[in-house]
Amino acid sequence: MFSGKVALVTGGATGIGKEVSLSLAKAGAKSVVFYIGSNDLAQQYLKELQAIGGEGRALEVDVTNKDQVHQGMKQIVEEFGRLDILVNNAGITADNLLLRMSEAEWERVMNVNLKGVFLSTQAALKPMLRQRSGRIINISSVVGVMGNIGQANYSATKAGLIGFTKTVAREVASRGITVNAIAPGYIDTDMTRGLNEDVKQKLLENIPLGRLGTVHDVADLITFLASDNAAYITGQNIHVDGGLAM
Numbered sequence: 001m002f003s004g005k006v007a008l009v010t011g012g013a014t015g016i017g018k019e020v021s022l023s024l025a026k027a028g029a030k031s032v033v034f035y036i037g038s039n040d041l042a043q044q045y046l047k048e049l050q051a052i053g054g055e056g057r058a059l060e061v062d063v064t065n066k067d068q069v070h071q072g073m074k075q076i077v078e079e080f081g082r083l084d085i086l087v088n089n090a091g092i093t094a095d096n097l098l099l100r101m102s103e104a105e106w107e108r109v110m111n112v113n114l115k116g117v118f119l120s121t122q123a124a125l126k127p128m129l130r131q132r133s134g135r136i137i138n139i140s141s142v143v144g145v146m147g148n149i150g151q152a153n154y155s156a157t158k159a160g161l162i163g164f165t166k167t168v169a170r171e172v173a174s175r176g177i178t179v180n181a182i183a184p185g186y187i188d189t190d191m192t193r194g195l196n197e198d199v200k201q202k203l204l205e206n207i208p209l210g211r212l213g214t215v216h217d218v219a220d221l222i223t224f225l226a227s228d229n230a231a232y233i234t235g236q237n238i239h240v241d242g243g244l245a246m
Contacts, residue, residue, distance in 0.1 A: 002029035007087070008033070013035035016189065017033065020223075023220070024087075027227075045058055057075075066119050069120055084128075086128075086137070088121065091139065092109060095150045110156075118164070137182065137225050138182075139182060140165075143155040144159040180233060187214065208246065
């Protein structure tokens with residue numbers, strides 16, 4: 001499906017991002033990840049990539065740092081000759097009720113979740129515009145549509161990503177580049193596994209399909225949106241939430 005194509009997933013060495021990276025590699029893409037922090041996790045990603053016969057790199061890049069982002073993108077293009085797919089997955093939370101939220105908690109989430117997407121997208125568009133083709137998928141969230149107590153900063157960034165997606169989609173459509181967002185609901189990850197059973201049960205009661213999502217549910221949709229089969233889809237925010245936001 002993606003033979004000869006190059007993909008970049010930010011925050012791609014762990015969690016949903018890693019599953020997306022490996023899914024794209026299984027479909028034939030050279031799969032590069034930006035990560036920050038844990039070299040052990042990056043090495044684990046590379047081992048799993050090698051185990052499936054994939055090719056790619058793990059580059060330590062802080063998505064809030066313009067110089068690092070542009071240098072990372074330059075390294076990808078110099079090594080692989082192109083960039084076809086960007087998945088803006090890197091994101092953080094710093095939860096607190098609004099009246100207790102510090103300015104630092106607000107700014108930290110804004111910097112990673114919005115500024116990081118701005119910088120990564122801006123840098124990725126340069127090779128994509130030259131190629132006159134590309135796929136950009138931004139990871140929003142159901143809370144960007146519904147809101148969530150204690151997540152004013154996080155939900156603001158995820159709502160902002162939806163507007164960002166639609167605007168960039170309009171700006172680059174004439175060059176054969178599509179830009180879409182997906183809004184995952186509650187996905188079965190290390191974070192949700194740590195919830196107590198009462199909280200988890202209340203979550204499930206609000207999900208019409210009656211289960212948490214899986215990382216495969218998210219990765220499969222991204223793989224589709226990155227493919228030629230989705231060439232006529234742009235500017236959309238697609239929910240992967242079991243019906244939670246209906």
